[in-house]
Amino acid sequence: MAVLVLDTLPHCQAWTEALREHAPEMDIRPWPEVGNRNEITHAVVCFPEPGELAKLPNLKAMHSLWAGVDHVTRDKDMPRTVPLIRMVDHSLSQGMLDYVTGHVYRHHLTMPKFEALQRQTEWRQEVPPLVEERTVGIMGIGVLGGVIAKQLAGLGFQVRGWARSQKAIEGVSCFAGMDSLQAFLEGAEILVLLLPNTPDTADILNAETLAMLPKGAAVINAGRGTLIDEDALIAALDSDQISAATLDVFKTEPLPKDHPFWAHEKISVTPHVAAETRLSTASKVIIDNIRHLDGGGSFDDIEGVFDPQAGY
Structure with missing residues (x-):
């Protein structure tokens, strides 16, 4: 052997x-x-x-x-x-937990907006809400997503999770199946994508589903690059439907140097490091x-x- x-x-x-x-x-x-x-x-x-x-x-x-x-x-x-x-x-779970929690807090504190104001040398005081006033939605609440959902709920966020089949996680509002997707997305002020790459999840975040999110929602993709319709995301950012996006995974990796994500002022790119x-x-x-x-x-x-x- x-x-x-x-x-x-x-x-x-x-x-x-x-x-x-x-x-x-x-x-x-x-x-x-x-x-x-x-x-x-x-x-x-x-x-x-x-x-x-x-x-x-x-x-x-x-x-x-x-x-x-x-x-x-x-x-x-x-x-x-x-x-x-x-x-x-454990190292994968902990790495993903650290990444998602850190970037959820970053968007919760509206840091992308303050960073943009800094570039414009503009002093504008806008106080973020408290954690209990912020709803985080997690698409994909399996092994990794379930751990993250429980952690964020423990920190005081209102957490909702979505999966193909019904889950039960203490302190988390769980949605299941495509019939519940709109109801799930309508309450997700910060949306975290942790779904696997399957035919059913390809471009699941597209023009139609992006429009279901609350106006000004933020998106974090640490799952698979195939989950997002890239053109639709850029259009949603440009129209202010989406306020900011943090992306760790992409349809083509390494991300091509001429890709519009690099230069977009509302997108933060990380090189597939969320769960190494x-x-x-x-x-x-x-x-x-x-x-x-x-x-x-x-x-x-x-x-x-x-x-x-x-x-x-």
């Missing part, structure tokens, strides 16, 4: 070394040092070369280095009968999952097994 790490160099070697530290007894191989492909039972994947996974006949599981799996499933030859495990790690996978903690998660499965454990006991039907 062996583990193959499939990633771009030099990240491939770094992950191999981190995994070996937690499991010196395991045969862990960095691509392209594959050796006998029949011996590979686990693949640790970030950006695998297309077709490489299909060449592993005895593959038991694929372990994604990211919370998402788009980088793996885009390989049309990926073995569809082999379970794919998303990265579920960290070597030290994520490598242990992977090794623990491999040991569990090789010891006869069930996939049912592992958090983050990808559901192809749901798309996440």
Whole structure:
């Protein structure tokens, strides 16, 4: 039995070394040092070369280095009968929690407006509301979104969450399904996008749904770049329907230098840093999952097994 790490160099070697530290007894191989492909039972994947996974006949599981799996499933030859495990790690949750909480506060305190006034050397006192007077809406209240919703509610914000299926989170008003989307959006003064990339979520924030938000609402996208119709967002910002946007993910990454988001005065761009996978903690998660499965454990006991039907 062996583990193959499939990633771009030099990240491939770094992950191999981190995994070996937690499991010196395991045969862990960095691509392209594959050796006998029949011996590979686990693949640790970030950006695998297309077709490489299909060449592993005895593959038991694929372990994604990211919370998402788009980088793996885009390989049309990926073995569809082999379970794919998303990265579920404290460092991802904490990183996303820090990012979203920080930017929710930034928009709650109307910092983009004050920054614009500073550029114009204009002194205009506008006192922000208290947290209990501010409603935050979170689209996507799964593992990460649920943690964030509870944190923001604990800080005193009025929090509402939306998901495809009904959820129950203490202190959070939960909405479910497309039929409730308008009612959810109408009360979201700060909208946080944390949805996965699926056919149903593509451009879910578009001209129609942006118009459902309260005038002057702010948008934070830390989920997937595919969630937003980019032209519609720019139009909503230009018309003042949306007051400001903080964007961490984009349809094309890195964001092209000539993209209008860079220069738009109401948009803050961050380079996909909201929930970065960290070597030290994520490598242990992977090794623990491999040991569990090789010891006869069930996939049912592992958090983050990808559901192809749901798309996440």
